[in-house]
Amino acid sequence: MVEPRRLSEQEAALWQSYRETHRELMRALEARMIANSGLSGADYALLHPLSEAEDGVLRTRDLGRSVGWERSRLSHQVSRMEKRGLVCREECTSDARGSMVRLTPLGRKAIEAAAPDHVDAVRTYFLDRLSPAEQSQLATLLSRVATGIPATCTTPESDCD
Amino acid sequence: MVEPRRLSEQEAALWQSYRETHRELMRALEARMIANSGLSGADYALLHPLSEAEDGVLRTRDLGRSVGWERSRLSHQVSRMEKRGLVCREECTSDARGSMVRLTPLGRKAIEAAAPDHVDAVRTYFLDRLSPAEQSQLATLLSRVATGIPATCTTPESDCD
DNA sequence: TGCTAGTCGGTGACATGTCAACTTATGTCC
DNA sequence: GGACATAAGTTGACATGTCACCGACTAGCA
Numbered sequence: 001m002v003e004p005r006r007l008s009e010q011e012a013a014l015w016q017s018y019r020e021t022h023r024e025l026m027r028a029l030e031a032r033m034i035a036n037s038g039l040s041g042a043d044y045a046l047l048h049p050l051s052e053a054e055d056g057v058l059r060t061r062d063l064g065r066s067v068g069w070e071r072s073r074l075s076h077q078v079s080r081m082e083k084r085g086l087v088c089r090e091e092c093t094s095d096a097r098g099s100m101v102r103l104t105p106l107g108r109k110a111i112e113a114a115a116p117d118h119v120d121a122v123r124t125y126f127l128d129r130l131s132p133a134e135q136s137q138l139a140t141l142l143s144r145v146a147t148g149i150p151a152t153c154t155t156p157e158s159d160c161d
Numbered sequence: 162m163v164e165p166r167r168l169s170e171q172e173a174a175l176w177q178s179y180r181e182t183h184r185e186l187m188r189a190l191e192a193r194m195i196a197n198s199g200l201s202g203a204d205y206a207l208l209h210p211l212s213e214a215e216d217g218v219l220r221t222r223d224l225g226r227s228v229g230w231e232r233s234r235l236s237h238q239v240s241r242m243e244k245r246g247l248v249c250r251e252e253c254t255s256d257a258r259g260s261m262v263r264l265t266p267l268g269r270k271a272i273e274a275a276a277p278d279h280v281d282a283v284r285t286y287f288l289d290r291l292s293p294a295e296q297s298q299l300a301t302l303l304s305r306v307a308t309g310i311p312a313t314c315t316t317p318e319s320d321c322d
Numbered sequence: 323t324g325c326t327a328g329t330c331g332g333t334g335a336c337a338t339g340t341c342a343a344c345t346t347a348t349g350t351c352c
Numbered sequence: 353g354g355a356c357a358t359a360a361g362t363t364g365a366c367a368t369g370t371c372a373c374c375g376a377c378t379a380g381c382a
Binding site (some may be wrong): 222233235236253256258260 | 359360361362363
């Protein structure tokens with residue numbers, strides 16, 4: 001009873017504004033990317049690190065780490081992209097458990113066609129909306145929130161202790 | 162070639178930090194709510210306005226407006242929640258096209274059981290991480306970004322003008 | 323060497339979200 | 353009244369994301 005059960009008007013407004021702004025921003029970016037290149041955000045997320053990798057190949061595990069996804073999610077997305085010819089799977093010679101994901105020529109063309117406009121969109125809708133001072137303010141706020149988020153119990157490097 | 166094709170290190174770091182922080186924050190909130198009450202974020206989003214409404218009933222259209230969802234998404238979610246007994250559908254007497262969504266006693270119990278801990282979680286992971294000054298900074302930054310996002314052409318209250 | 327725990331990737335079931343199309347009803351204009 | 357645009361809601365197909373589990377393999381250790 002002593003604990004505050006409700007958010008104040010300002011708190012509720014901030015929380016709602018935060019969620020709405022994020023949702024609208026992502027919707028705008030996603031819609032623009034699909035319209036411009038036919039790639040979804042999930043496609044782009046995987047194609048980007050692959051395009052930067054040596055020969056356009058990464059071990060599935062490393063690709064997963066570079067985008068911060070779970071193995072299952074990654075596997076499903078790779079399967080979908082494989083079906084569309086953007087990437088292909090290969091065996092991992094150094095570890096028989098593993099597998100490699102390789103950018104196909106089609107995938108390479110797709111990411112190279114999509115990237116400039118996407119970068120421009122991120123600037124237009126996000127970065128350019130903020131002054132340099134505001135950008136560093138935001139970085140501070142984000143790191144403060146981020147450090148308060150409890151780690152997922154399934155995260156390998158941080159057990160529930 | 163004159164246009165900046167890449168983000169600076171700082172810009173890329175901010176953009177990545179923004180997306181990661183949001184993802185982790187939402188994951189933490191969702192996990193805690195499911196563990197604590199068995200409700201998902203989508204469940205909560207609908208149960209909340211219903212629980213505040215007169216008699217726990219809202220016209221589907223109005224429920225959709227209050228959460229900002231499209232009709233299809235709302236209809237699917239209501240169907241899933243109906244199957245689990247959290248809400249039920251009723252006919253709309255004033256407009257034969259419409260339908261009403263009513264909170265069941267089970268749904269009422271669920272939202273009332275979930276709300277205090279969720280509010281606490283939003284405080285713990287988000288609001289309490291920021292000082293009052295930082296909260297208003299954030300509100301400013303968000304509104305700046307929000308006003309730069311092109312409206313979706315399907316939004317009913319804000320046509321593309 | 324063999325046991326055991328952990329890693330790696332994949333799969334199926336399901337929840338969530340988007341899009342296009344459809345049905346039905348309402349409102350508007352002639 | 354009748355033609356037409358619009359609104360409300362649903363549905364099916366599909367993309368995405370999460371969870372639990374499996375099967376194969378690796379690594380650490382007795």
